[in-house]
Amino acid sequence: MVWVSSPWKIALMVFPAFILFTAFFIYPVVYAGGYSLTDAAGFSGAEFVGLDNYLALAEDSFFRRSVTNTLLILVLSVTFLVPASFGLALLMQQRVRAAGALRALLFGPAIVAPILVGLVWVFILDPRVGLLNHLLEPLGVPPVQWIGSDSLAPYSIAVVFIWASVGFAMTIFYAGLRLLPAEVMEASSLDGASGWQQLRYVTIPMMRETIGIVSLLLITNVFKIFELVYMLTGGGPVHSSETLVSYMYFVTFTDQRYGSGMTIAMVVFVIGALTSLAYLALSRRGRLA
Amino acid sequence: MPTPPGRRAPRRRGRRPAIIISAAAYLITFLVVLPILWITLLSFQQSDTILSDPFALDSLTLDNYRNALETLPLVRMYANTIIIAVASVTVGTAVSFMVSFALTRMVFRRRRTQSFLRFYLLSGLAVPVYVLLFPVYRLDLALGIYGTYLAVVIPYIAVSIPFNTLLLTGFLRDFPSELEEAAIMDGAGLFRICWSVVLPAMRPILATIVIFNVVYVFNEFPFVSILINDPDLATVSLAVSRFQGQYTVDYGGMMAAATLVLLPQLAIYAVFQRHVIAGLTAGAVKG
Numbered sequence: 001m002v003w004v005s006s007p008w009k010i011a012l013m014v015f016p017a018f019i020l021f022t023a024f025f026i027y028p029v030v031y032a033g034g035y036s037l038t039d040a041a042g043f044s045g046a047e048f049v050g051l052d053n054y055l056a057l058a059e060d061s062f063f064r065r066s067v068t069n070t071l072l073i074l075v076l077s078v079t080f081l082v083p084a085s086f087g088l089a090l091l092m093q094q095r096v097r098a099a100g101a102l103r104a105l106l107f108g109p110a111i112v113a114p115i116l117v118g119l120v121w122v123f124i125l126d127p128r129v130g131l132l133n134h135l136l137e138p139l140g141v142p143p144v145q146w147i148g149s150d151s152l153a154p155y156s157i158a159v160v161f162i163w164a165s166v167g168f169a170m171t172i173f174y175a176g177l178r179l180l181p182a183e184v185m186e187a188s189s190l191d192g193a194s195g196w197q198q199l200r201y202v203t204i205p206m207m208r209e210t211i212g213i214v215s216l217l218l219i220t221n222v223f224k225i226f227e228l229v230y231m232l233t234g235g236g237p238v239h240s241s242e243t244l245v246s247y248m249y250f251v252t253f254t255d256q257r258y259g260s261g262m263t264i265a266m267v268v269f270v271i272g273a274l275t276s277l278a279y280l281a282l283s284r285r286g287r288l289a
Numbered sequence: 290m291p292t293p294p295g296r297r298a299p300r301r302r303g304r305r306p307a308i309i310i311s312a313a314a315y316l317i318t319f320l321v322v323l324p325i326l327w328i329t330l331l332s333f334q335q336s337d338t339i340l341s342d343p344f345a346l347d348s349l350t351l352d353n354y355r356n357a358l359e360t361l362p363l364v365r366m367y368a369n370t371i372i373i374a375v376a377s378v379t380v381g382t383a384v385s386f387m388v389s390f391a392l393t394r395m396v397f398r399r400r401r402t403q404s405f406l407r408f409y410l411l412s413g414l415a416v417p418v419y420v421l422l423f424p425v426y427r428l429d430l431a432l433g434i435y436g437t438y439l440a441v442v443i444p445y446i447a448v449s450i451p452f453n454t455l456l457l458t459g460f461l462r463d464f465p466s467e468l469e470e471a472a473i474m475d476g477a478g479l480f481r482i483c484w485s486v487v488l489p490a491m492r493p494i495l496a497t498i499v500i501f502n503v504v505y506v507f508n509e510f511p512f513v514s515i516l517i518n519d520p521d522l523a524t525v526s527l528a529v530s531r532f533q534g535q536y537t538v539d540y541g542g543m544m545a546a547a548t549l550v551l552l553p554q555l556a557i558y559a560v561f562q563r564h565v566i567a568g569l570t571a572g573a574v575k576g
Contacts, residue, residue, distance in 0.1 A: 004479045005396040013395065013479075014406065017388035017450050024447035025413050028424030035423070088317060095307060096314045104562050105318050108325075110569060111558050112551065113508035115526045119533070119547055120324050123331060129339055129540055131327050167321065172570055224417060227510050230530070245419045252423050253515060265420045276415035 029269065035262035042256045053263035062239040063264065066247035069154040073243065074222045076158040077165070082215055084162075085169035086207075090199070092174055103174065106167035114164070118231025121160045122147075125232065147232050150240030157241065160228050165221065169214050176210035177203070212282045220275050223268065244268055325551065332544040339540045353545035360535075361528075361546050367553075370524040373438055374506040377445035382498055384446070385453030386491075390483060392454070393461040394469070407458060413451030419511060421448070426515050440516040441524075445509070449502050456571060460494045461487075500561070500568030507554070525550055 036053055040046035057063050088106070092099050109117065124131045125146035133143050146156045180203065188202045204211075229235055229246040239247065245268060252261025331339055333349040388410065397403040425444045429435040434443070472486045488495070510526045517527060529550055536543035558565055 004394075004473065004482065007398070009479055010391055010395050010397060013387040013391035017384040017410065017454070018406070020384060020443065020447050021410060021413065021450045024425060024428065024444050025416070025421065025450070026409075028421040028428065029416060031424040031427070032420050091310060091314050091317075094310045094314075096311045099314070102314055102318045104559075104566075106321055107566055108555065108558065109321065111504060111508075111554065111565060113510070113526050113529065113554075115508075115510045115530050116547060116551060119529060119543075120328050120551075122533070123328055123540070123544065124324055129343070131324075131343075134343055163321065163324070168569070171566055175570065224419070226419070227530075230510075231533075245417070248419060249422070249511070258423060261423060265423070268417050269420045272417040272420070273415045 032262045032265045032269070035258055036266045038259045040258040041260075046259065049259070053259050056260065057263050057267075060260075062242065063247060065240060066242040066244050069157075069242060070223065070225075070244045072154050073158040073161060073225065074219060076155065077161050077222060078215055078218050081162055081165055081169055081218055082211065085166050085214070086173050086211065088166065088170040089173035089177055090203075092170065093177055103167075103171065107171050108167065109164045110168040110171075112164070114227035115231060117160065117164050118228045121156075121163075121228070122232060125156050125160075147241075148237070150237055153233050153241035157225065157228050157232060157243070160232065161222065161225055164228075165218060169218060172214050172217075173207070173210060176207055180206055209282065213279070216275060216279045216282060220272070220279070223271055223275070244271075325555075328544045328551075329548055331540065332548040334541055334544075336539055336541045350541075353541040354549070356539070356542045357545040357549055360542070361549065363549060365521065366523060366525050366528045366550075369438075369522055370507055370526075373442055373445070373524060374503050376438065377442045377449070377506055378499055378502045380442075381446040381449035381502060382453060382495065385450050385457055385498075386483075386488070386495075388450075389454050389457035389461055390487065392458050394466060407454070410454045411451055413448070414455065418448050422511055422515055425512070429516055435516065436518050436522070438522065441509075441513050444512055444516070445502075445506055449505070452501070453498050456494055456498055457491075460491060464490065496564060497568045497571050500564055501571060504565070504569060 035046070037048060037050060038046035039049045039052070092103055096102065112120075123129060127133055127143045127145050127148055130146065132146060133141075136144065145152060147153050184202060184206070185198070188198050193202070223244060225243050226245045226249065229241060229243050230249075233241040235242040235246050235250055239250070242250065244264065248261055248264035248268060251257050251264060255261075331343060332353055333351070334343060334345070335348060335350055335352070338345055338348050388406075392403060392407050421444065426435070429440045429443075434440050468490070469482050469486050472482050477486070507524075508526060509524075510530060513524050513527050514530065517523060523531075529547065532543050532546055536546065
């Protein structure tokens with residue numbers, strides 16, 4: 001519409017978003033990249049140190065632990081969540097009374113602030129006041145350190161993440177299942193396909209893109225797990241339950257080693273960019289794009 | 290047609306399975322809701338009962354709520370959060386709409402500029418916000434807005450632009466421009482076209498965007514934990530993060546406070562349920 005496209009009108013429409021986005025999004029990313037090459041810490045000045053921070057990071061055992069924890073949570077949650085939420089979506093398709101209400105309840109955790117999710121789960125997992133140990137006590141199980149010890153904490157965080165995500169993932173699968181052409185499903189039933197055969201040879205192949213999208217969304221979300229760690233373990237004991245971003249937060253804001261913190265931020269940045277590229281490739285091909 | 294022997298009619302399949310399926314669906318839903326039920330129960334329990342016999346139903350009390358309402362600046366927490374949400378979501382949606390209109394409707398002298406600009410804004414979708422925390426903290430300090438509402442409002446606007454632009458340009462591309470052209474023929478200017486012709490037609494997608502962003506702002510913690518230090522300006526999320534320090538061993542009080550934060554959220558969700566679900570899954574289904 002060339003009539004309303006004088007240069008100053010275009011500028012008027014573009015500049016507010018452009019300036020806000022450049023100043024508070026793009027510039028910070030560049031700034032973080034620059035800081036990752038300095039030894040900035042506390043109130044002292046920053047000196048250029050090249051890639052020293054990156055090399056030091058490879059030696060940092062807490063950082064390594066945060067990477068292993070994040071990957072552990074990633075593997076646990078994705079391998080469990082994708083089939084479980086897919087199955088749940090299939091379940092919700094069956095004739096269940098008040099299925100709509102059940103779906104709404106299952107989605108509920110997705111709208112609760114992560115920080116509040118963390119607080120709620122303190123009262124499930126806490127060795128002394130938590131529900132879990134209260135339930136296990138009559139069975140003769142001695143109190144388990146779900147979040148106080150370094151061995152179980154990452155698993156517990158994965159469980160809480162699964163709780164918070166399962167309804168969300170189920171909802172996307174459910175929407176995908178409803179988009180499947182009814183004729184194809186009917187045709188396969190008429191051809192005598194059993195429920196299992198239909199699932200295996202019709203439903204799952206047709207849902208492949210949705211499965212990919214849900215998996216990538218969950219992966220992206222695992223790399224954003226922060227509040228759960230903050231509330232449940234504070235990253236401890238001695239940084240044994242940190243995730244990538246919670247450790248970055250600690251190094252940057254608690255320890256005030258800005259250079260090292262921004263180096264971890266750059267690792268987070270690269271992972272984010274890679275998962276987004278995968279997402280893009282997938283949804284370009286997918287019908288849902 | 291009679292069913293051939295040895296082959297069951299498909300319709301009769303599943304009286305028993307139907308019950309099992311329903312039972313499974315209800316059981317799973319119950320397990321998901323259980324944590325919420327648990328903290329609600331604890332919120333009516335005295336703190337020493339929580340340690341000794343949390344399942345006791347004979348000692349329930351409202352004291353925790355009385356205590357929580359006295360110690361918790363509920364009104365201020367919500368007022369802060371609503372001020373920040375309204376400011377950032379209004380401005381964020383407005384500027385995203387303006388740039389999306391320019392990207393899909395206006396004629397740039399060079400087309401390349403237009404497609405580059407869209408790519409530039411959408412590139413933000415690939416960046417985890419955690420990367421921005423420290424630089425934005427420094428930026429807020431340099432601009433002298435650290436510790437004010439603006440300290441979080443501006444980054445919230447900035448991080449909402451990529452997703453808003455993705456949805457809005459997607460919608461506008463599929464949306465015919467005949468009405469707008471007709472309005473131009475009638476002598477309408479740019480502002481009239483946007484305000485009276487395009488925006489009314491975009492209500493559903495605007496609702497999606499507003500819901501998505503409001504939920505984000507309400508639940509956001511990393512930014513606010515760094516950029517707001519004054520307890521008087523604390524949002525709901527920030528206040529909740531301090532419950533453990535504030536209530537220490539007053540578990541009942543803590544749970545009452547948590548329930549007081551949770552219930553309004555769940556109530557609003559119950560009312561706008563369909564829109565909320567559509568809004569929060571829009572990224573996955575349309576992105």
